[in-house]
Amino acid sequence: MRADKAEAPVRLLVVDDEPHIADLVATVAKYEGWQARVANSGGDALTEAAAFNPDIVVLDLMLPDLDGFTVLDRLRASGAMVPVVFLTAKDATADRVAGLTRGGDDYLVKPFAVEELMARLRAVLRRTTGPGWKRSVLAVEDLELDEDTREVRRGEQNVSLTPTEFELLRYLMRRSPAVLTKAQILDHVWDYDFGGRSNVVELVISHLRRKLDTDNIPLIHTIRGVGYVVRRAT
Known part of the structure; x- marks a missing residue:
C-alpha cells in the first residue's frame, strides 16, 4: 500500500460477478477522483490485485470460481494487507461474523446504496491509514x-x-x-x-x-x- 495516500488518488479494486454492479461502483469511485479497476471472478481479482496494487478492495463473497473468503485468504498469504469490504447477498449473522473474523474490514449487504458503500470505504481508509488520510x-x-x-x-x-x-x-x-x-x-x-x-x-x-x-x-x-x-x- 502506498505511503503517499494523502497526495495520490485512491486505487480501488471492485470484485463482483455482476458486471453492472461492479461497473457502477467503479464509475462512482472515478467521480470521487479515485482510480478503479473491475474483476468479475476470483482468479481475475488475484491477477488484478498483483498488477494494480489497490489501496482498498470491494469483494463479493459469491464468485463463479473462488469464493470471496478464498480470495481474501490468498491475498493475505501473498502478503497483501489491503483493506477489504465484503459486498454480498448473504445477510446471515454467521456470514457477517465470518467475513470480519477472516480479515475483512467491513461488510455490506445487497441491495445497497452506492453512496453508503463509498462512505464505508472512506471510513475504512481513515481507520486503516491513520492520520495521513486526506479527508474529501x-x-x-x-x-x-x-x-x-x-x-x-x-x-x-x-x-x-x-x-x-x-x-x-x-x-x-x-x-x-x-x-x-x-x-x-x-x-x-x-x-x-x-x-x-x-x-x-x-x-x-x-x-x-x-x-x-x-x-x-x-x-x-x-x-x-x-x-x-x-x-x-x-
Missing part, C-alpha cells in the same frame, strides 16, 4: 462540503441540509464548473424513475438557494434551456 472536501469559492462528515459551510456559517439536498449539492460541486441537465441530476441523485417530473429538481434547487445564497454572492445558477451549475458568477 469539495470547495467552490467560500462554499465547502465535507463528504466524510457530511458538513456544509458557506463562509463561517454551518448549513443544515436534508439528505437529498446534500446529494444534489455534492453532485453539482463535484462536476463544477460543468452545467448539468435535469435528466443527469435525476439519474444521479434519485435512484428511481420520476417519469419526467423534472420539477422535483427545481424544488430542491430552490431550497438550496434559500439556504446557501441568502446574503451571499449566488453560486447556484440556472443556465436557461440547459440545466444547473455551481460556480461564481462571471
